[in-house]
Amino acid sequence: MNPVVILLAFATFxxxxxxxxxxxxxxxxxxGLAVSLALAGQLTAVFSIVFAVTAPLALVLTKRIDRRRLFLAALGLFILSTFAAAASPNFAIMLLTRIGMAAASATVCLLATMLATELADESMQGRAIGIMFMGISGSLVLGVPAGILIADVTGWRGVFLALAALAFTVWMVSWRCIPASGLREVALPGYLKHLRSAPLAAGQLVSILMIGGHFVLFAFLAPYLVEVAGIADGNVALGFAALGIAGVSGGYFGGWLADRLSPRAALLLTPSAYLAALAGLPLLKGSPGPLFAVMMVWACISWMISPVVQRFLISTGPETAEAGISLNFSAMHVGVGLGTIVGGFLVRYDIAALPVGAAVIAALALMTAAVAFRAAGAVHIRKSSGTGDEDRTLAKANRVA
Structure with missing residues (x-):
């Protein structure tokens, strides 16, 4: 694997x-900002919304800038926004810095994925995407706990200063190591063409439903671990760490699976395994050891789907690959919102029902994956048939001549 791919993954982290x-x-x-917890919590919601909107727009609005230059510019905006967050005198300024960070993060994650697939051999593209998602999932496992530790020593402003310094280090290395890249041919019609394709649109819906099913449980994982899995309050952090490590490994395994089998087969297999893991959780209630073991499998598979879907989008619709990946980053954030809403509804009645609700959404994802699998196969057959017809026509013309 090209070492620059690891650097790009660190940028996504x-x-x-x-x-x-x-x-x-x-x-x-x-x-520090003299606002309520509820209002401060919206800083995360704003980030997610801006990220979802920016991902599909970034490539269209900057189509005359080559990937390397745009990547460095986005990372520079992230550094400035993060530094400004550390110095924010009030909530309004902090909100603006979050918008800047989110727009930059969406652009960096999108371009890192595209650059990684360029730098990797075709047989390794799935794993290259998987490594990108190891960076993204790793930010949950390592980044958030590290931020807590830094805040204990330096205060919350020190967290953003440390993040800005780390981002600047990545920018310097990226400036020296990332090779030049060409202009992108991405425009609004590319997005429309992508969404008009049945297998590609179905693939995007698989992402929404799979991540939605994941966040039904993940958004309320702490109380679930205590009340259902039987983990002591003092061990919840360790539980999160263990599940997080499983999730990070899932990013790589998803890409490996798409390369090892085929993107179509991986797209069908991953939701099937995910649904099986979720279905096993209610059956193991009252058995903390086996229940947590299955949750490790659940966490791993939940992070496999994004590299699987993106590899499917690239292989099935290569002419709209960049549009598809940018839309997929938005689809993931839509899934986060969907799952959190459904989970919030279920947790009011019975927290033990969270895996059941997640399994229902995962079942819908599996059905959608089956549609994408068949539709992609039909497209492949039509293309193969068309090529054969053209070859036969050419051979007949040569014989006549």
Whole structure:
């Protein structure tokens, strides 16, 4: 694997940490800005919304800038926004810095994925995408706890200063190591063409439903671990760490699976395994050891789907690949919102029902994956048939001549 791919993954780790860093230091931020916890919590929601909107727009609005230059510019905006967050005198300024961080993060994550697929051999593209998602998932596992530790020593402003310094280091290395890249041919018609394709649109819906099913449980994972899995309050952090490590490994395994089998087969297999893991959780209630073991499998598979879907989008619709990946980053954030809403509804009645609700959404994802699988196969057959017809026509013309 090209070492630059690892550098790009580290860039997604740094910028991805910014999205959820507020969660770990929320009381400190609220107190420092003299606002309520509820209002301070919206800094995370705003980040997600801006990220979802920016991902599909970034490439269209900057189509005359080559990937390397745009990547460095976005990372520079992230550094400036993060530094400004550390110096924010009030909530309004902090909100503006979060918008800047989110727009930069969306652009960095998108371009890192595209650059990684350019730098990797075709047989390794799935794994290259998987490594990008190891960076994103790693930001949850390592970035947020690290932010908590830094805040304990330096205060919440020190967290953003440390993040800005780390991002600047990544910028310097990227400036020296990332090779030049060409202009992109991405425009609004490319997005429309992508969405008009049945297998590609179905693939995007698989992302929404799979991540939605994941966040039904993940958004309320702490109380679930205590009340259902039987983990002591003092061990919840360790539980999160273990599940997080499983999630990070899932990013790589998803890409490996798409390369090892085929993107179509991986798209069908991953939701099937995910649904099986979720279905097993209610059956193991009251057995903490086996239940947590299955949750490790659940966490791993939940992070496999994004590299699987993106590899499917690239292989099925290469002419709209960049539009598809940018839309997929938006689809993931839509899934986060969907799952959190459904989970919030279920937790009011019975927290043990969270895996059941997640399984229902995962079942819909599996059905959608089956549609994408068949539709992609039909497209492949039509293309193969068309090529054969053209070859036969050419051979007949040569015989006549």
């Amino acid at each position: 740094v910028t991805g940490t910014a999205e959820n860093i507020i969660v770990g230091i929320l009381p400190e931020v609220a107190g």
